[in-house]
Amino acid sequence: MSHLSILPTVLRDADRLAASLVAAGLEPRRGGRLEGFAGEQQPVDLQVRLADGQRLGWARQADGSLALVGDLQRISRSTRLQALISAITRRYAAEKALADAARQLGNAQVSVSS
Numbered sequence: 282m283s284h285l286s287i288l289p290t291v292l293r294d295a296d297r298l299a300a301s302l303v304a305a306g307l308e309p310r311r312g313g314r315l316e317g318f319a320g321e322q323q324p325v326d327l328q329v330r331l332a333d334g335q336r337l338g339w340a341r342q343a344d345g346s347l348a349l350v351g352d353l354q355r356i357s358r359s360t361r362l363q364a365l366i367s368a369i370t371r372r373y374a375a376e377k378a379l380a381d382a383a384r385q386l387g388n389a390q391v392s393v394s395s
Contacts, residue, residue, distance in 0.1 A: 285317035286353040292373055293345055295327055297380075301372040302329055305365065313338075315350055323350050331362070 292298055295311075302309040307329040314322040315338045325338030326347065335355060339347040349366070356362050383390070 284352070284354070285315055285321055285323045285350055287323070287340065288349040288351075288353060289342070290339075290346055290349055290370070292339065292347040292370070294373075294377070295339070295341075295347060297373055297376050298339060298347060298369075299327060301369050301376060302327075304372050305369050307331075317352065325350050331365075335362075337366075 299309040299311075309327050309329050311327060312325070313328055314324050315328060315336050316322050323338070323340065325340045328336055328338035330336050335352065338350040340350050342348050356366070
């Protein structure tokens with residue numbers, strides 16, 4: 282594994298992110314550390330192991346956002362991985378928008394289906 286990098290995101294809700302990961306067919310795990318090159322370790326709030334063994338994580342930042350933690354060099358070379366991150370982010374955004382709409386509309390029921 283190469284050097285772990287931290288990529289800022291606009292994601293803030295770890296539960297919503299975990300649900301988005303499950304919807305993408307992944308099994309999120311709370312807490313732990315991701316290991317990089319030469320024993321480098323980065324604590325994360327949420328992580329997943331991909332089919333190829335690579336791990337992605339999200340770590341809470343000082344501003345409350347969840348930054349993506351992973352081997353960004355490998356991610357940049359994998360269009361499949363880029364598509365997965367995009368799908369997770371889209372699902373998160375859709376769930377957030379529907380939750381916001383439901384909150385504003387009172388008794389309305391809204392959902393996302395895959």
